[in-house]
Amino acid sequence: MRVSVIGAGYVGLVNSVGWCSHGHHVTCIDSNRSLIHNLKNGKTTLYEPGLEQALQQELQTGRLDFQESYGSVAESDVIFIAVSTPSSADGSIDLSCITSCSQSLAAELAKSESFKVIAVRSTVIPGTTEGLILPLLSESGKKPGKDFGLAMIPEFLREGIALEDFSRPDRIVAGISSVDLKTRKLLEELHSVFRCPLVFTSFKTAELVKYASNSFLATRISFANEMSRICEKLDVDVDEVMAAVGMDKRIGPHFLKAGPGFGGSCLPKDVKALVAEFRSHNISALLLDSVLRVNEGQKLRIVEMLKSVIGPLQGKKIAVLGLSFKPETDDIRESSSVAIIRKLLAEGAAVKAYDPRAMEKARSILPAVELCNSPEQSLSGVDAALLVSAWPEFQKPAGFYSSLLKQSPLFDAQRMLDPEEARKAGLAYYSIGRGFPWKNP
């Protein structure tokens, strides 16, 4: 089939490369001229394991192209919308990109004679596909169900393993009009390559499934983070607790790791947008409000530990290992490390930071931070060190840290070291979710 993908971000680019790898002709469209230039030349401007290589591979097939204009839409069988849907200041969703993209699509639809399906992949609040996108597309003068089909097919890609999640989805959820059999048939054919359930449902159900999925994942993480607090008081290891909890088939082991709070461009945005949606219907999202509140508090838990051991931060030098919101990505959107560093700077500390991949992205938003070229450089000559994201590169013997930090303490948000090994190496070591001598409540 001929596929167009609007938006060349994490989701749009993975979809473009992914559909091309299944033999389709794909044109990926983006308004960012330099991004399009880089992609045409096989260069990705984000780090996603295997993506740049897959991009170069698919470019060689001659079936993958990148454009600024919407010219390819008229000839496409399927058009995926994967443009940004960021948070507004009050946490609600910003639909400006969706609106402008739908208007551009309508202009192209008006010129087209062949049936095509427009599939929304961007995360949009329930009611958007039917209430905003469909009327905008209908301004083309074309009839939904007859001249074009509309679908809402949320993406469930995790950064760092996005290609894997694209190729092996647990399920495909497709919101369509129940009477639009042409769209159903085309989507069944397009998704026949995936060995997983293909669930057809209503537009609003598909939209809500995405928010409910991400909100539940966020809830599990905040639950683990809340458990970590009582573990610190009881001198119990939160990982041992959650591992045994996760053995219950009804619970499962995934997304129960306590840490510095969840970040990224999706979980925080989507939970906030869903809470805003509850508010717009005058109902309170008591649980999801708490999930967000626990998350905000958790980000700075490690700074509270730091201060309770070394005292006021004014004039102190602190190392921070890990800037991306999680390992295997250079994405620092809503990264807990950024919130932690801002707090350290606000309390008068100087910061020396290192990340295996996110240095470039961090440079622009953390100008007051000394960005180091290695963990060794970051850990030298500091009063304390914080290990924030669990990059494999930070999995070092305790002796590595004690030789660099000398008497300065290491605070570990990911419990990458063994406390007994740290003690033997003479390393002053503390970690979130394990016994900690809290003096204050």
Ligand code: UDX
């Ligand atoms: C995006 C949405 O932000 C997210 O809500 C959804 O779940 C998946 O798609 P992501 O790929 O991370 O996620 O977005 P982002 O990295 O912001 O990339 C979006 C791309 O769309 C950018 O490259 C931007 O230049 C492009 N864009 C945005 C357009 O081409 N046209 C527009 O009108 C707006």
Ligand code: UDX
């Ligand atoms: C998430 C969803 O997993 C994905 O399905 C959706 O399509 C997009 O949003 P992503 O944001 O890429 O994916 O990363 P994810 O692996 O979910 O991690 C999100 C945050 O939660 C990260 O900061 C991560 O460090 C944190 N996390 C994750 C935990 O703190 N504990 C865990 O057990 C899992």
